[in-house]
Amino acid sequence: MQKIKRKHLPLYALSGFGPGLVNLMITAYLIDAMSTAGFLKNIENWTYANKTIVATALFSVFVLIAKVVDGIADVPLASLTDTLKTRWGKRRPAILIGYIPMIITFILFCFPLETLENSMKNTVWFGILLILFFTSYTLTLVTYYGTYSEVTENDSDRHYLSSWKAFYDTVQYSIGYAVIPLMVGGLNIRHIALLISPLLLTMVIPFFMLKEHSTLPKDVMERAKEEGMIEEEVSFLQSIKLTLTNKSFLMWLLVFSIFFFGLQMFLSGQNVLASGPMGLNYWQITIINTAAFAPVPLMLYFYRKIMKKKGFRFAFQTAMGSFAVAMLMFSVAYIEWIPNEYIRLAIAATGATIGSYGLGAFFSAPYAIPAQAAADELKATGKSHPSMYFAMQGLCTALVGALSTSIVWLNIKEITLPDNPVFGAHLMPYIVMIACVVAIIAANFMPKEYNEMGKEK
Numbered sequence: 001m002q003k004i005k006r007k008h009l010p011l012y013a014l015s016g017f018g019p020g021l022v023n024l025m026i027t028a029y030l031i032d033a034m035s036t037a038g039f040l041k042n043i044e045n046w047t048y049a050n051k052t053i054v055a056t057a058l059f060s061v062f063v064l065i066a067k068v069v070d071g072i073a074d075v076p077l078a079s080l081t082d083t084l085k086t087r088w089g090k091r092r093p094a095i096l097i098g099y100i101p102m103i104i105t106f107i108l109f110c111f112p113l114e115t116l117e118n119s120m121k122n123t124v125w126f127g128i129l130l131i132l133f134f135t136s137y138t139l140t141l142v143t144y145y146g147t148y149s150e151v152t153e154n155d156s157d158r159h160y161l162s163s164w165k166a167f168y169d170t171v172q173y174s175i176g177y178a179v180i181p182l183m184v185g186g187l188n189i190r191h192i193a194l195l196i197s198p199l200l201l202t203m204v205i206p207f208f209m210l211k212e213h214s215t216l217p218k219d220v221m222e223r224a225k226e227e228g229m230i231e232e233e234v235s236f237l238q239s240i241k242l243t244l245t246n247k248s249f250l251m252w253l254l255v256f257s258i259f260f261f262g263l264q265m266f267l268s269g270q271n272v273l274a275s276g277p278m279g280l281n282y283w284q285i286t287i288i289n290t291a292a293f294a295p296v297p298l299m300l301y302f303y304r305k306i307m308k309k310k311g312f313r314f315a316f317q318t319a320m321g322s323f324a325v326a327m328l329m330f331s332v333a334y335i336e337w338i339p340n341e342y343i344r345l346a347i348a349a350t351g352a353t354i355g356s357y358g359l360g361a362f363f364s365a366p367y368a369i370p371a372q373a374a375a376d377e378l379k380a381t382g383k384s385h386p387s388m389y390f391a392m393q394g395l396c397t398a399l400v401g402a403l404s405t406s407i408v409w410l411n412i413k414e415i416t417l418p419d420n421p422v423f424g425a426h427l428m429p430y431i432v433m434i435a436c437v438v439a440i441i442a443a444n445f446m447p448k449e450y451n452e453m454g455k456e457k
Contacts, residue, residue, distance in 0.1 A: 002211035004151040006160065012151065013164035015206050016144055017172055018199035022106050023137055024176040025193045026130070027268050027405065030109060031063060033189045034126065038272035038413040038425040041281045045184045046271065049115040054123040056414065062127025063406035070134035071398025074142060077135075078391030079236040081143040082384070089212025091147050095203070098139030103200050105133040110190040134398075142394060144206060146387030148371040149378065151210070158371050163300075166364035170296040173359070177270065178289035185282040239385040242377065243392050248447045249373045255443045256366065257396045259320055262435025263362065264401040265409050266327070269428055272413055274348070276422035279335035284345050292326075292352035292359065300360030307454035315454065316365060317440050319358035324436035326355025327429040334426055366393060372453075 004012055032038070033047045034054040044050040077098075084090035109129045113121045152158045175196075183192050234242065243249065266273075274285045307315035329351025333344040370393050374386035408431075415424030 002151075003153050004209060006153075006157055008209065009152070009157065009161045010164045012205065012209050013161055014168055014202055016141060016165065016203070017168045018202035019102065019137060019140060020169065021172045021176060021196060021199055022193070024172065024267075025180075025196065026106070026109060026133065027264075028176060029180070029189050029271060030193060031130075031405075031410075032269065032272055034059060034122070038269075038276045038422055040276050040279060040422065042184055042275065045186075045188050045282075046275065048112055048188070048190055051115070051117050053112055053115055053117070053119050054126060055118045055120060056410065058120075059123050059127065060406050060410040062123065063130060063410065064402045066127065066130035066134050067398050067402030067406060069131050070138050071395040071402065073135050074138055074391035074394040074398065075240065075388070076236070077139045078142050078146065078385075078387035079239055081139070081146055082234065082239065082387045083236075085215045085217065087214045087216055089210070090215045091143055091150075091212060092207055092210055094143040095140055095206055098136045098141075098143070099203055100136075101132060102136040102140055103197075105129050105136065106200070107194070107197060109133065110193050138394060138398075140203065142387050142390050144203075145367065145370070145390040146374075147206070147210065148367065149375040149386040150384075152371075152375075158375060159368055162364050162368040162371065163304075165367050166300065166360055167297065169363035170293055170300075170360065173363075174289070174293035174296075178286050178293055181271065181274075181282050181285035181289060183282075234383050234385040234388075238383075239388045242383065242385065243388050246373060246377070248449055249369070249389065249392075251446045252369050252450070253393060253396050255316075255439050255446060256393070257400045258435055258442055259439035260397050261400045261404045262327075262432035262439075263323070264397075265404040265428060265435075266432045268405040269409050269413065269425065272425050273330065273428055276413075277335060277426035278330070278333050278344055278348055279341060280345060280348070284341070287345065288348050288352045291349040292356050295353060295356045296360050299357040300364075303357065303361050304454075308456040311451040311455045312365075312453040313443055313446050313450040316361055317443050319361035320436045320440050320443075322357040323355050323362075324433045324440075326351040326358075327433040327436070329354070331426070331429040331433075335422075336420060336426075366397075369393075 029046075035052040035056050036043055036047055036050070037052070037056070039046050081090060081094035084094055086093050109126065113119070113125050116122075148158060148161055152161055180189075180192055187195075271285065274280045274288060280288070303315055303319060306318060329347055332338075333347040333351070335344065338344050338347070370389035371386065374384075374389045378384050378386075409428065412427055412431075413425045415427070417423045
């Protein structure tokens with residue numbers, strides 16, 4: 001594949017912006033919007049129909065199935081895109097195969113079949129759409145991320161590309177968690193989802209920027225004769241074996257999965273936490289989320305400075321630590337403990353600012369580590385299967401995220417007390433905080449190379 005010039009990498013990093021934002025819409029807003037549980041304010045806009053339009057217990061199982069299928073599908077889909085043989089190459093056709101159904105299923109997800117309480121039709125309808133959306137989204141994005149090690153010349157360019165992707169993720173989350181809550185003051189959440197759907201067009205960028213050769217066997221052989229070299233094709237089982245025997249990468253997966261359990265629960269339920277236990281309205285939620293995302297570029301600068309001096313592991317531990325402190329402050333800003341809403345807002349906004357230090361790290365690391373692992377392996381062995389590293393990471397996070405956001409979160413937020421209908425939702429920041437602390441401890445056992453990664457030589 002032809003390399004992309006460094007000056008064009010910021011544009012290439014923008015490709016996943018639209019798909020990432022609509023995925024955030026589904027996981028953080030639309031799934032919760034099926035039920036009124038946990039909400040206290042602006043319920044008519046936070047939910048599809050100001051009522052519970054699915055059978056919650058069964059729907060939580062559908063959400064679990066959808067995310068498990070999504071995670072399991074990562075592996076064969078990664079192998080598909082790494083070995084696809086067409087005259088147009090392997091990456092652009094694979095992106096197209098996932099891109100079209102991703103658009104269709106997202107739009108359909110905004111339209112319930114009916115607005116009856118505990119509707120079985122809606123439960124099955126949205127459950128099937130979730131499975132189709134997550135699978136097509138996975139194929140599209142795992143293919144795109146798999147190109148990160150192929151379109152860059154060196155380590156510096158890979159980190160440059162990942163840093164730009166982290167910047168766009170910051171913008172994406174700022175829109176998702178600061179702008180969208182503000183819009184909820186006047187629009188229903190599913191109408192907001194439809195308004196942002198045109199941003200899916202950012203995924204057409206790779207169709208113009210990727211320059212691929214034919215991957216048909218006869219064309220590959222002819223090119224090998226001309227260039228005198230060829231990348232060794234890796235079979236499905238061999239690709240899995242190579243990835244699962246990379247001990248350094250597996251240790252990263254362990255640490256990231258523990259932390260991701262808490263992170264995903266928070267991202268999926270932050271609107272319920274703010275509207276319910278914190279008792280805040282839409283403009284106050286916007287203030288909190290602005291406090292969390294506006295400082296990220298500056299915080300990312302400090303994070304990079306720490307990593308250059310102390311290495312990746314220590315820097316990532318400090319990022320998780322800042323997030324744990326933020327969760328502690330969110331738990332304090334509890335409507336049952338602090339009657340004054342402006343004091344709760346001030347505490348929550350302070351916690352969000354502290355937690356913003358970690359957000360840039362959480363955005364960049366999941367792109368940089370798999371891309372670096374794939375590039376190192378290609379350099380050492382000549383074997384190229386970069387999408388599989390992203391797929392294995394996606395499999396782990398999908399399974400952990402499914403457990404966190406479906407079985408645990410959707411049922412915990414249903415816990416109520418006679419005088420406290422949002423007691424269950426208030427448990428969430430404690431769970432996230434515990435996950436952060438456990439991940440920090442586990443990171444101490446990461447291989448020595450993670451101490452040196454990112455250090456300024």
